[in-house]
Amino acid sequence: MHEGEPSLKEVRNRLLADFPMLREIRRRRPAYVEKLARTVRDCAEYNQRYAMPAALELDRRMEADHDYFAWDLVRAGLSYRFLSLVIPSSVEGMGGLAVLFSLAMEELSSACAGIANIFGAHALGVTPLLVTGSITLWESVLREIAQAEQKGEPVLMAAAVTEPSAGTDVEEPHFLGGARLSMIARKEPGGYVLNGRKCFISNGSVAKYTVVCCATDNDRPLESWTAFLVDRDMQGFSAPRVEEKMGQRACPAAELLFEDCFVPDEYVLAFEGDGMQPGTMLILAASRAPVGAIATGIARSAYEWFLHWAMKPRSGGAPIREQRVQMALADMRTRIQLARWAYLNAAMSFDNSVGKAMRGPAMKSMSLLPDSIRVSGTVKKFFQSSYGRHLASAIIKASTSSEEVTRALADASMAKAVGGDTAMYVSSLALELMGMEAGEERVWVEKCFRDAKLTQIYEGTNQLNRLTLFMADIDNSLKVRFHGNPSARGAVKGAI
Amino acid sequence: MEFTRDLLLDDERRMLLESVSSFRAQVLDEFAREMDERPSSGRVEEVWKQAGPLGITEALLSGDKGGQGMDIYSFCLVLEEVARSSAGLSALLLSHNLALRALDHSGVSDLDGVPLAGEGWAALSFPLKTAEHGYRVDFVPGGSGASLFVFALPGGDDLYRVYPGDGISVEEIIDPLGLRAAKPAALLVGEVGDEMVCGKLGEAGVGQLEAILLLGIGSISLGLARQAYDKAYAYARERYQACDYIINHEQIRLMLSDMLLGIEASGVAVRQAAVGDGSVSPRLSACRAAKVLACGRTVSATTDGVQIHGGYGYMREYGMERLMRDAKYCQSFPRSPQEEMLALLD
Numbered sequence: 001m002h003e004g005e006p007s008l009k010e011v012r013n014r015l016l017a018d019f020p021m022l023r024e025i026r027r028r029r030p031a032y033v034e035k036l037a038r039t040v041r042d043c044a045e046y047n048q049r050y051a052m053p054a055a056l057e058l059d060r061r062m063e064a065d066h067d068y069f070a071w072d073l074v075r076a077g078l079s080y081r082f083l084s085l086v087i088p089s090s091v092e093g094m095g096g097l098a099v100l101f102s103l104a105m106e107e108l109s110s111a112c113a114g115i116a117n118i119f120g121a122h123a124l125g126v127t128p129l130l131v132t133g134s135i136t137l138w139e140s141v142l143r144e145i146a147q148a149e150q151k152g153e154p155v156l157m158a159a160a161v162t163e164p165s166a167g168t169d170v171e172e173p174h175f176l177g178g179a180r181l182s183m184i185a186r187k188e189p190g191g192y193v194l195n196g197r198k199c200f201i202s203n204g205s206v207a208k209y210t211v212v213c214c215a216t217d218n219d220r221p222l223e224s225w226t227a228f229l230v231d232r233d234m235q236g237f238s239a240p241r242v243e244e245k246m247g248q249r250a251c252p253a254a255e256l257l258f259e260d261c262f263v264p265d266e267y268v269l270a271f272e273g274d275g276m277q278p279g280t281m282l283i284l285a286a287s288r289a290p291v292g293a294i295a296t297g298i299a300r301s302a303y304e305w306f307l308h309w310a311m312k313p314r315s316g317g318a319p320i321r322e323q324r325v326q327m328a329l330a331d332m333r334t335r336i337q338l339a340r341w342a343y344l345n346a347a348m349s350f351d352n353s354v355g356k357a358m359r360g361p362a363m364k365s366m367s368l369l370p371d372s373i374r375v376s377g378t379v380k381k382f383f384q385s386s387y388g389r390h391l392a393s394a395i396i397k398a399s400t401s402s403e404e405v406t407r408a409l410a411d412a413s414m415a416k417a418v419g420g421d422t423a424m425y426v427s428s429l430a431l432e433l434m435g436m437e438a439g440e441e442r443v444w445v446e447k448c449f450r451d452a453k454l455t456q457i458y459e460g461t462n463q464l465n466r467l468t469l470f471m472a473d474i475d476n477s478l479k480v481r482f483h484g485n486p487s488a489r490g491a492v493k494g495a496i
Numbered sequence: 497m498e499f500t501r502d503l504l505l506d507d508e509r510r511m512l513l514e515s516v517s518s519f520r521a522q523v524l525d526e527f528a529r530e531m532d533e534r535p536s537s538g539r540v541e542e543v544w545k546q547a548g549p550l551g552i553t554e555a556l557l558s559g560d561k562g563g564q565g566m567d568i569y570s571f572c573l574v575l576e577e578v579a580r581s582s583a584g585l586s587a588l589l590l591s592h593n594l595a596l597r598a599l600d601h602s603g604v605s606d607l608d609g610v611p612l613a614g615e616g617w618a619a620l621s622f623p624l625k626t627a628e629h630g631y632r633v634d635f636v637p638g639g640s641g642a643s644l645f646v647f648a649l650p651g652g653d654d655l656y657r658v659y660p661g662d663g664i665s666v667e668e669i670i671d672p673l674g675l676r677a678a679k680p681a682a683l684l685v686g687e688v689g690d691e692m693v694c695g696k697l698g699e700a701g702v703g704q705l706e707a708i709l710l711l712g713i714g715s716i717s718l719g720l721a722r723q724a725y726d727k728a729y730a731y732a733r734e735r736y737q738a739c740d741y742i743i744n745h746e747q748i749r750l751m752l753s754d755m756l757l758g759i760e761a762s763g764v765a766v767r768q769a770a771v772g773d774g775s776v777s778p779r780l781s782a783c784r785a786a787k788v789l790a791c792g793r794t795v796s797a798t799t800d801g802v803q804i805h806g807g808y809g810y811m812r813e814y815g816m817e818r819l820m821r822d823a824k825y826c827q828s829f830p831r832s833p834q835e836e837m838l839a840l841l842d
Contacts, residue, residue: 060671063533063671167737168738169737169738175739180736243811243813244811244812245810245811245812246817246820247810424799433832435831435832435835436825436830438667438669446672450673453810453820456803458807461803461806463747463803
């Protein structure tokens with residue numbers, strides 16, 4: 001441990017103070033909480049050694065040269081296994097789920113949300129392979145990522161959903177039917193041919209594998225929405241442009257172009273038509289809590305820098321002596337804590353529903369098989385076959401009720417919107433109170449302000465997240481109120 | 497749409513606005529992004545030079561000294577209009593014009609060495625704060641590249657006229673969040689000697705300068721909010737999402753309406769303060785109130801403007817994020833809104 005780096009005990013105590021819920025969990029599952037604390041400590045160490053010293057310079061550099069990518073910072077994260085945090089242990093990953101990953105995201109974002117989002121967008125790419133139970137791709141792609149990581153070679157993933165004319169529409173099943181889609185996958189013998197564009201794809205220009213969601217029939221997008229795994233070496237795939245963003249610059253947002261890009265059948269996740277429901281819904285249930293955590297990390301960073309500024313002695317006295325600064329700090333602290341609890345609650349909601357299925361006995365039994373059998377041609381063929389894929393998909397579905405998924409998505413959407421609003425509120429108020437006084441703290445808070453705005457936009461705008469929350473809540477509460485009377489439920493939903 | 501904007505527009509002001517709008521369309525819109533992203537590229541100086549023949553660089557200098565002798569109301573309209581393309585350039589105009597007005601009103605007859613007609617700029621440095629060794633101004637629009645600095649000491653009414661190197665040190669502010677095209681700098685003033693005093697502003701003059709500064713920033717904010725509204729409104733009419741054009745979604749309509757309400761309320765406050773009570777100078781308290789209101793509402797309007805644009809709003813290419821960054825700087829310049837609000841009760 002280097003001088004000034006937090007000890008495991010310090011981090012554990014901080015976690016237990018910030019999340020009283022974990023105290024209770026620790027009594028029953030001490031090893032689990034210890035694993036969370038170790039991960040957060042790793043992130044804190046990474047921040048001190050690599051992210052903090054590089055963040056501001058990297059931000060400036062990428063403003064001038066947005067095609068640059070800090071591979072050195074990704075490589076520095078490999079020894080902490082940041083690319084394997086959510087990869088199942090059966091394929092040599094760290095076996096974490098939403099809780100572990102969210103805590104890591106808050107910690108990493110408290111230094112630099114852009115750097116954190118490189119790892120966040122990577123996990124977003126891994127998630128579809130997990131929630132669709134694509135066992136053969138776990139064996140090939142996820143194991144490749146985990147093994148390469150242990151050799152010091154970064155293999156990044158990304159997820160591509162947004163299209164130039166469809167952002168909100170491709171994240172909500174109610175709207176997909178009316179979406180103006182530009183991307184299409186056409187069935188050909190042995191696979192699909194993809195054509196069109198995706199935009200604003202985090203890690204899109206640097207990922208080896210990208211999960212791409214699109215319709216196979218744009219007249220029936222909801223029914224034909226499908227997730228494909230695209231290797232960057234596939235012919236017809238390119239990332240022609242990287243956007244110039246206001247913030248979170250360390251993580252490139254790219255436009256992806258597909259020109260007769262052939263994707264073989266075995267690179268289809270689950271089945272044609274499974275892309276939105278359950279596909280995208282499960283992915284968002286998994287990913288929105290970590291986005292809430294990224295936002296919470298930004299808010300925390302702004303708060304900590306503001307506090308540092310306020311405590312600095314001045315000729316007229318430190319600003320912290322002013323009542324307005326004290327009240328603002330109390331308000332910021334309150335909102336950060338509420339955002340924190342919201343994302344942890346949502347992450348737990350996911351881990352206890354979909355996560356439970358991925359950890360269930362059937363999936364776990366896979367890891368008990370010896371490697372020689374698991375990767376053997378027969379087993380591989382079985383899981384590539386329609387029967388095998390149905391079985392894996394059925395295991396996930398059978399272990400999770402639709403009410404649980406809906407609840408997890410609602411909680412995640414709530415956490416995401418609360419987090420984004422908190423990040424904007426805290427960084428904006430801090431800047432207001434600091435006036436025009438220059439200094440290191442101001443530079444960091446300005447970066448937080450720029451970074452924060454994106455958390456209200458990506459992973460569905462906060463407006464869409466609120467709508468998702470409402471729809472999910474209504475759906476579940478109507479089921480309770482009108483249980484056994486579907487026509488009454490339909491009437492109420494129709495009125496909305 | 498703005499209900500109150502046309503109320504006091506006579507022919508002369510209309511013509512003035514037309515010429516500024518045409519300058520925006522022909523020059524400023526093309527270079528605004530470059531001036532923000534690379535303020536040291538020389539483009540700011542080039543555009544400044546082109547603004548010279550319009551007379552807006554000497555708007556507040558009296559006619560007998562070669563200026564336009566423009567009234568405050570008209571000057572605010574100019575700042576607002578320029579800010580729609582570049583709030584940074586508008587802040588530079590404000591700083592330079594206030595420096596000229598300060599010299600003019602403190603009885604300085606010799607304008608030798610004062611940059612005029614687009615050939616460089618002077619910078620009003622306000623407010624000076626006591627520092628460890630002398631005084632400090634945290635943010636001076638035009639501070640970087642100014643050929644002349646003008647200031648009064650805290651609590652004093654003597655006007656100081658200082659050239660770079662004359663016992664002052666200018667620290668360029670690197671990559672500020674907003675108002676980059678203003679080429680801002682921090683100013684450190686060490687020893688000040690009597691030889692630097694060039695005139696006397698008087699207590700009323702100091703207050704007047706502050707009032708116009710606040711009103712000017714309020715006007716720049718108003719321009720930013722109007723631009724954000726116009727862009728967001730146009731985008732909402734084009735963008736089709738969730739089974740309809742987003743202009744037809746209640747959430748978006750409410751955001752746009754809120755932007756419009758903010759513009760209206762700020763517009764009334766700023767214009768009322770600019771007109772004043774018929775006396776020569778605007779009232780400081782009215783300008784302070786207008787500034788706080790306009791800047792606060794503009795931060796909200798520009799942030800919502802980015803939100804309505806979704807991912808596109810966050811990308812530099814679409815120009816929305818610049819409005820948000822500039823608005824945030826206007827809010828805290830020259831002091832935090834909380835300090836201004838506390839001063840309202842004084």
